[in-house]
Amino acid sequence: MTPATASAAALSPPRLGPRDLGRLASVGVRTRKLRAGLSALGIAIGVAAIVAVLGLSSSSQAGLLAEINRLGTNLLTVSNGQNFFGQTAELPKASPGMIGRIGGVTNVQYVGALSNVNAYKSPFIPAADTNALSVDATSLGLPWDVGTNVAKGVFLNAATQGEPLCVLGAAAAQRLGIDRVFQGERIWLGGMWFYVVGILNQAVLTPEIDTSVLIGFPVAEHYFNFDGHPSEIYLRTETSQVNAVYNVLANTANPESPNEVNVSQPSDALVAEADAKAALNSLFLGLGAVSLLVGAVGVANIMVISVLERRQEIGLRRALGATKGNIRAQFMSEAVLLSLLGGAAGVLAGAASTAVYASTKGWDVVVPPLAWGGGFGAAILIGAVAGLMPALRAARMSPTEALWSI
């Protein structure tokens, strides 16, 4: 037995260690598994939604950026702008040649739009049903320099560019109902038959090519009196020279009227598009936040019930020497543990759904630290907020009322 007398100075209650607190916090979770699981589910759904939204958006962005990197960021395009009177300006015929002579430019390709020529599946299609396709005369290395290639058949070459032959962009082929190339396949173009010799793959960097029907410059000049002025010039530069070339392009392409020239870098537009997609996520994040809030109410509710049900345990612990602080800490940590379990399940579910979706799309799986860190952080915060009021109630409970309650 301890000595019967004590000094008040020795009456300083020790703090519970993290291990003991952990054991106490897990009492409610271990003894009421189903209830704990269901209340953690709300948090899990909210966190999973947030992690999945952020993860999918990051993965899709990573996928798009990887695609852009694969296609190259060194593609520049020059197109004819508008003149002072608002009419479409013309690029000089010599533009491609002049651009090719800029230091750092490695390849130049170009197309010339035949604005008054349309392509149809057959002569019986009404003239108004153009399918929004354009007919362009093209230089001979176009597909490879704009980052696409020939899906079916062949591209035009020096021997065939003077013949009534055409190559279809990916969307153009689809709209014309042509999915393969065979001998005798033809379309009605500018009032005469043109034979289809090839279909291109999708051109991600230059989507205008997708809706083009491409023919050779000589044939365009011969049959349609095309003047040979290019409307779009595509050039590749050495990667380190992109900016330098960009700055002189307008002046080089049209020295007389550089302000009538549009210069752009297609990869920039795609990066901007990727960023714009991310902005849409705020809606889904908002939905995730709402479900987190619902989860928090669930946890608070469970904790309130738990405190009521466990009055005798609280009374016993007070009799065993627990301070109000010990009781408060026990119930607070139980709420945080509950939320943390939900948070962990949510992060796992969110990451797993991101991984599954991203792998079906062929993207890299990216779950940004903000997503999982934020998921865990939100769970801890929710647990603390939801557990605060029940924990305070538990701590305020008088030991005698708690012990002798039924």
Added chain:
Amino acid sequence: MRAQLKELGNGGASANGSTLAVVELEEVTKTYDSEPPVRALRGVSFSVHEGELVGIVGPSGSGKTTILHLMGTLDRPSSGTVRLTGLDISRLSDRELSALRAQKLGFVFQQFFLSEHQTVIDNVADGLLYAGAPLGHRRSAAAGALARVGLAGRLSALPTKLSGGQRQRVAIARALVGSPALVLADEPTGNLDSVAGASVLDLFAELNAEGATIVVITHDQAVAARMSRVISVRDGLVVRDTAGEGHP
């Protein structure tokens, strides 16, 4: 300390004047703020000394549970003084009272209050949880306490696998594990059959013989008769104290 030990009237004379008072009540009253107010204690004075086995007996509503609350520092008196191991509980903060309970008191309840999901040894080890002992020490002390109550072979059992008498022995081991200055038992045989109840009372007698100071609160005169000193309460007053009368 000795100067504080006053031998009080109203049956408060020490049975053993040479030992230290573990708990002293001095003109203690307790009124509950209900409508109308309930005067549960109307001036109770007695002391319990080291090594005593005391029964506090009285019918329902006599105030014996209120005495337990006050002796157990779970409540404070409306007036008068309650000293536990010489410390006036009215002057201690809630935190200090908690520490006092953790260090100096052991409780045994009628309903046992065991955690059904914890093994017997962990239930007993929880008796030291708030005294600041590390888990290893708590468990070894718990094993020792369980051996004292005759349950050395059931350390890993769950309470649901034990009989009522065994459960109460686990609860007694939990009260003893910190070697408290005072063990307070509230109707410890109330939920037990007569055989199990008798064995629990035998255990109290054995523990008392080994030096434990034990106060048993009961409404049962037969239980009280097993104690070496009996304090009878009725209507908030001590009506009889066998201290100084010899055995009841």
